[in-house]
Amino acid sequence: MLILAAVVLVTVVAYNSWLYCWGRCTLENLTRLSLPGGLLLAGNGVALAILIFLKMAPTHRLALPRCRCGVPIEEDWRFCGHCGADLKKDA
Numbered sequence: 160m161l162i163l164a165a166v167v168l169v170t171v172v173a174y175n176s177w178l179y180c181w182g183r184c185t186l187e188n189l190t191r192l193s194l195p196g197g198l199l200l201a202g203n204g205v206a207l208a209i210l211i212f213l214k215m216a217p218t219h220r221l222a223l224p225r226c227r228c229g230v231p232i233e234e235d236w237r238f239c240g241h242c243g244a245d246l247k248k249d250a
C-alpha cells in the first residue's frame with residue numbers, strides 16, 4: 160500500500176516538473192499553453208485524489224474491531240479464527 164502511494168506521489172512530482180518545464184518552454188505563447196496545462200492539472204487532481212484515497216484506506220482497516228486476543232475481526236465472523244472465541248453480539 161505504501162509503495163503504491165509512493166509511486167503515485169512520484170507521478171505527481173513528475174507531472175509537476177513536466178508542467179513547469181512546459182510553462183518555461185512555451186512562455187511566449189500562453190494561449191496554446193492553457194489546454195495541455197489544464198489537462199495536466201486535471202491529471203494532477205486525479206492522482207492526488209487517488210493518493211488521498213490510498214492514505215485513507217489503511218486508516219479504515221485499523222478501525223476494525225478486534226478480538227480480545229488482538230486479531231482484527233471481519234464483519235461476517237461468528238467466532239475468532241485465531242483463538243476460537245465466540246464473537247456473536249448477544250453472547
Ligand SMILES: [Zn+2]
Pocket residue numbers: 226227228229230239240241242243244
Ligand atoms: Zn481471538
